[in-house]
Amino acid sequence: MAKKIIKINFDTGWDLAPAPESTGHIQLKEQYDLFIGGKWIKPSSGKYFATNNPADEKKLAMIAEANSKDVDKAVKAARKAYDKVWSKMPAKERGKYIYRIARLIQEKAREFAVIETLDGGKPIRESRDIDIPLAAAHFFYYAGWADKLDYAFPNRKPQPLGVAGQITPWNFPLLMAAWKIAPALATGNTVVLKPAETTSLTALKLAEVIQEAGLPDGVVNIITGAGETGAAIVNHNDVDKIAFTGSTGVGKIIQNAIAGTPKKATLELGGKAANIIFEDAALDQAVEGIINGIYFNQGHVCCAGSRLFVQESVYDIVLRKLKDRMESLVVGNPLDKNTDIGAINSKEQLQVINKYLKIGQKEGAEMYQSNCSLPKKGYWCKPTLFTNVSQSNRIVQEEIFGPVLAVQTFRTVAEVIEKANNTPYGLSAGVWTDKGSKLFNMTSQLNAGIIWGNTFNKFDPTSPFGGYKESGFGREGGLHGLKPYLKF
């Protein structure tokens, strides 16, 4: 008798009908200028570029391109606001403004979520339940610190630095703006912020919120543009502090550029996190953690758990469970409330991911993708995993920034620690075990700024975030997140 193949049949014939979030309530302008000194100002070059929806490649709005002249205007506005108003204002008054921004984000949460999803391609479930609420939570949290800095750093007389130049990435546009602006304002600094060029819209909507909150002119300036605009901020003489989240490559350029200047910096760069599953872990929940670790936000997450290490004795069972779970992931229209994996953020990023899929296969790794269908228009990538890989594969060494998981096995604690730390990065890691002592032993030996125990990709404004090695330095979030904006 031939052996019956045992397999769960996920083709149920009972499929989820489309449930798209409506877009009728959002207000987008056709063209956005630069937000400098509390006003909307045309770029001095007169140039604008389009921002597109990666799910259907349609244009959403035109965005101003700031050049070094505009950057200079923005820094001057920030300096004036710092000297004349913000540094002189009693701390508890500063706090009130930040609270007001937090409340306004909450009030407009639905609009922010839809715009974030349209502009960046992330599923509405994530922008609605994670990005926007967390952004508001960061403003609430740091608003509370504004008048308590003397208690955060007793007897050290904390003082603001001055003007902070902040550059944010395209993966969590509003949330990263909140991570940067909230602590800067709470500590008494003024801000020039540049969002990523493919996802500027929610930062520009935040500028509208800041206007509505009545924040004094020039305290927060939001200017748009690509790499050159960012470089102009970094190289401006009157900027006291650079806060950057983005690639390790650009981070190195920034550090080079500010070498020999009094500018301070926090850099939050790339990662290649190890997600480690021990045989005694709650395996079904570990699988859920693997899914959240790598397929959250299409894998466009610097702390994504992109290297999976499974103890050999449970390798087969974990792989089976993981593949089954991948089958229930819905890939498609980011605005659909049932979508688990949305669109890849840009054409360029899709090309990067596809390049790595080819490299992986060429180097002999085995590729597995779920059986989902993809929309015809837009930029998409199926949830993917590679087996038969080792530390020597490029897909294990390099940050892909997509929904691509590399799976390896290990036998002992010593072996997995050696492999987990065998990377130029050191941002995050995950450990799955039912044994508390094993977990704490691992956390003290892993070189990573954030280590999750029996969970992954959980964020909270009270918890510091940042990396080791080439994942950058400085911390954002928590009490630790105040320090990089203060001198003592």
Add this chain to the structure above:
Amino acid sequence: MSKTIKKFDFSSSPSVDQVGINDRIARITARSIKKETKIQGLKMALNMVDLTTLEGADTDKKVIQLCNKAQNLHNSHPNLPTVAAVCVYPNFVKIAKANLQGSGINVASVATAFPSGNSSRKIKLLDTKIAVDAGAEEVDMVISRGKFHEGDYNFIFDEIAAIKDACGNSRLKVILETGELGTYDKVRKASDIAIAAGADFIKTSTGKISPAATLPVTLVMLEAIKDHYYKTGIQVGMKPAGGISNSKLALQYLILVKETLGKDWLSNKWFRFGASSLANDLLMQIVKQDTGIYQSKDYFSKD
């Protein structure tokens, strides 16, 4: 390929992490179930209901009323599916059987000193025999939770196996009474023991203890069923019971089944709802989907 496990290691049940279970359920409850998906789901759910009356005050007439309801759910609305079974105490099996003749609706009977399970093996076997002899196609037994907490897992295994034997051709549902077990780890262990001992279905609750069925506890049990299926190729059914009174929740259960066990479990052969008031809410929603109008509860018969 019917192959039973040669040896059951009672210490080998995998651990369950509560935080992770809740994370998974949060993803399930965030699913938006609309339009055709909803109609199809509501009808599927109705077809999976075990209409239940398990009161001290049950009478022949009450059971007859319930059997009538089972066969005439809402006659003004044609083409409705029937419920799966009517669930009663053993002494009402005969009357239920007589009143459901030819309807295709099964009679299920609780047994084994339901709901506490505190009695001798002899009485539990006799209780089961009475139900089966009277024609119950399905037997819902309870496990001895006291023995389980004492760690006497062999006792639990042997008892289930003995009752399964007494069931003959009737299908055995094993009630774990998860509300009395305390942790998901224990729910998983009890599920594994029941499955290994020959349960055709595992069931959350008697409905007499709170909490009764929940989505997280059901997920723990579905994972046990899935692991067993991969090991042996043998399907085991699942029945959450108690506390499922509205359609939205019932649909979330079905989504959980769909995403955990897939197509083969999405029928009343392998999935049931133990509930009394759920049927009317499903009916109300089905009529709403077809007519566009919510009707008063008084338009749906209460038996």
